Amino acid sequence: MNKKKISIAVIKRLPRYYRYLYDLLKLGITRISSKELSERMNITASQIRQDLNCFGGFGQQGYGYNVESLFNEISNILGVNETxxxxxxxxxxxxxxxxxxxxxxxxxxxxxxxxxxxxxxxxxxxxxxxxxxxxxxxxxxxxxxxxxxxxxxxxxxxxxxxxxxxxxxxxxxxxxxxxxxxxxxxxxxxxxxxxxSLMVLGYKLNEMRNRNKSKN
Amino acid sequence: MNKKKISIAVIKRLPRYYRYLYDLLKLGITRISSKELSERMNITASQIRQDLNCFGGFGQQGYGYNVESLFNEISNILGVNETxxxxxxxxxxxxxxxxxxxxxxxxxxxxxxxxxxxxxxxxxxxxxxxxxxxxxxxxxxxxxxxxxxxxxxxxxxxxxxxxxxxxxxxxxxxxxxxxxxxxxxxxxxxxxxxxxSLMVLGYKLNEMRNRNKSKN
DNA sequence: TAGATTGTTAATCGATTAACAATC
DNA sequence: TAGATTGTTAATCGATTAACAATC
Known part of the structure; x- marks a missing residue:
């Protein structure tokens, strides 16, 4: 019954999909292709299709994904509808x-x-x-x-x-x-x-400063 | 002058090294091998040596790492000593x-x-x-x-x-x-x-429940 | 010296990206 | 139907792990 284990990398992206789909829904956008979504989210369309297919075929060839139903699917996967x-x-x-x-x-x-x-x-x-x-x-x-x-x-x-x-x-x-x-x-x-998280920010900040310095 | 770019995966582990080394320091432990540290941190010794070597050769063959000096090195890399x-x-x-x-x-x-x-x-x-x-x-x-x-x-x-x-x-x-x-x-x-983060926790919780359920 | 353990190269593993046949 | 876009397999890339010569 259990399919292959879903990697933690995929799971961590789910809330991000949830957020973007929620925004699309609020914008009144009804359908979206993996390509369009990839441009908004700054990831590859391929990754989106791979990620979503871990859970099921939510899209339709030639059409893309229905925003509302995809949002509902992700919500269910994440358990947002439970308490x-x-x-x-x-x-x-x-x-x-x-x-x-x-x-x-x-x-x-x-x-x-x-x-x-x-x-x-x-x-x-x-x-x-x-x-x-x-x-x-x-x-x-x-x-x-x-x-x-x-x-x-x-x-x-x-x-x-x-x-x-x-x-x-x-x-x-x-x-x-x-x-x-x-x-x-x-x-x-x-x-x-x-x-x-704050220390990583500190590191990145120093790293950026050093990078800019060495540009001169 | 710049070495190869350090991956974000490595950078995100630095605060974790920082915390473990700080604890070791407080425990009065003066030296540690990558193997011992790997057991405490639940990662491989190989990864520790690879990670640390992105920044320099802080260890000594046959000895391991001096806790205090390694702690100081990591602190400096993270910029903890700056304000x-x-x-x-x-x-x-x-x-x-x-x-x-x-x-x-x-x-x-x-x-x-x-x-x-x-x-x-x-x-x-x-x-x-x-x-x-x-x-x-x-x-x-x-x-x-x-x-x-x-x-x-x-x-x-x-x-x-x-x-x-x-x-x-x-x-x-x-x-x-x-x-x-x-x-x-x-x-x-x-x-x-x-x-x-909370939604990932919710997902994991459901996933564990389903796993336990299907065990029966 | 002998034993231990690093630094580093090579092998493996997993995740991301590319490609494309299937199909709406 | 023709065009678009998925689902999925294959290729690539990068990160992790293993192995071992160097050396303290």
Missing amino acids: FHTIIVGAGHMGQALANYGNFEKRGFKVVGIFDVNPAVVGTAINGIEVLHIDKLDEFIKQNKVDIGILTVPYDQTPAVADRLARLGVKGLWNFSPMDLELEHDVVIENVHLSD | FHTIIVGAGHMGQALANYGNFEKRGFKVVGIFDVNPAVVGTAINGIEVLHIDKLDEFIKQNKVDIGILTVPYDQTPAVADRLARLGVKGLWNFSPMDLELEHDVVIENVHLSD
Whole structure:
């Protein structure tokens, strides 16, 4: 039943297709060829056709792709039409920012709980959700469906909290600490390494400066 | 003078080396072989040696790598020892979270200005830095060295603000809007697509569930 | 010295691109 | 039908891994 495994490179491009198709839809464009889309997205038409064919033949020879139906296909592949229940563990600045970011809910990610230890925030509401003390985590997860744990706790607490969530049956972790989480459990992890990204930007900046300097 | 271009795949691994070497340094480990490091990092020793040799022969046959000197080399390559001056444009939740995140300064990224249009935040201080009205952006950049603009403005304002910063001579942009910024100017851009990352997590979660289901 | 481990070349693997027959 | 464009196979490119001589 399972086809060949889809490479992570392809999967990472899916949200990008999703965004571009959404924009096309809003622009009222009903059909698009891989060539036109390739020009907009700055990738090759060949890659687009290869990528999409990992999931099925969504196009039609001589016509191209119907924007709306392709958008729906990609949405389904990404699970945007489902609702993933998430909890935010760590209601510091980053946790609060994520709790307040409306875009995630549009894509099917609903924050159902926020946890912290700090008495100054426990009991307050962020974006309409009461912050609970982390002692209530076990009870909460047992009583509520929780698909994804968003980890915005301090660095040194991250492994323990991740492990605790995994033991409680949370199958997806979105980690904001600058460490590579590895768990023995059957859990999928996405790391968001903001400082890594910033350091890459710093590197590129220096590299560009050196390039320009050596032009003289 | 220029050696062969270093691939983006290698560059993206540099912060990861940086983090692992920093940890080793803190653990008091003075030397490490590519083999030992490969086991910790879960990559091949061959890749480590290939990666490092893009920048120079930092190791010694029969010995391995000196942790401290390798850490220093990687730090220099990434520019961690320089100071990049950044401004945050958009003092919403994400902008505030980034302004309050101390880790960036440790890696040489110093927030020197924060800008917004909202009268409720203009004039307040975030992490000791006064939020200025965005009308003062031009004046500020002319009077201060600004290397990097951090874009945490609303989606539809992002292209215009990016363009404005580029015209004012800001050479690095760190973009948090879910769009692929492209500028004609000589500017390097790092996109942080949080919702893309979350959607990839959602995909992986579904994929794992389907895999487990079909095991039965 | 002998053992260990690098730096580097060569082999392999996987991802991207090109090409084109199928077909709408 | 003729033109356009897909789906898919084959070719190319680049990145990862293996191998090993050099050498500390």
